[in-house]
Amino acid sequence: MSGIKDISDRMGRVVYGLISLSLGLISFAMMVVALWGIWVSVHEKTLLEKALLDAIGLIVIGMAVFDVSKFLAEEEVFNSGGAKSPTKQRESLLKFLAIIAIAVSLEALVFIFDAGKKEISSLIYPTFLLIAAVSVVVGLGVYQKLTRNDGDSSQNNL
Incomplete structure (x- = not known):
């Protein structure tokens, strides 16, 4: 095997x-x-x-x-x-989602600059992209808060 x-x-x-x-x-x-x-x-x-x-x-x-x-x-x-430990898996997931959040945020900013020069009504789409990026970051924060170990919580509450 x-x-x-x-x-x-x-x-x-x-x-x-x-x-x-x-x-x-x-x-x-x-x-x-x-x-x-x-x-x-x-x-x-x-x-x-x-x-x-x-x-x-x-x-x-x-x-x-x-x-x-x-x-x-x-x-x-x-x-x-x-097999990866749960801590390593969590770190990998956080790293991957942080990469995605950064990319979406940067792309939204580029779209905002582009849309701002054309027509103000076209700013709605980049705004939703920014909201999505912020949601990913907030979700990551909630995920970290909910999945941290007891050993981590004593250090994080200082």
């Missing part, structure tokens, strides 16, 4: 490694496309402001995708095999 588990662990690491590598390459490509858009805008004398806002959006998304790629590589490829 141990041999099957080893094969399964190795297959999982290979698959997660490929996914992580793919996400890393995609994030790099997004950043290159963003910089290319700025380059084209500068050389063709088109709207640089729009190209910059588009680039910020792509780079923010690329950064979030890269963070997810790095997270998968660290957690699923490079970590030693075996």
Whole structure:
């Protein structure tokens, strides 16, 4: 049975490694496309402001995708095999959701700047994105409060 588990662990690491590598390459490509858009805008004398806002959006998304790629590589490829303790699982979940909250917040800010220059009525969608990001952060706080160990609570109440 141990041999099957080893094969399964190795297959999982290979698959997660490929996914992580793919996400890393995609994030790099997004950043290159963003910089290319700025380059084209500068050389063709088109709207640089729009190209910059588009680039910020792509780079923010690329950064979030890269963070997810790095997270998968660290957690699923490079970590030693075996079951994770509940504390480690909690830390992994918190780290992953924090990455998502940061990415959504940054994307919402980019959309707010873009929408604010066009039409004020289009600010509703980025506002909902910001509300979603705040909800994720509040949810993370509640989750941490509800799942902390008794040993942690004596230190956190200081």
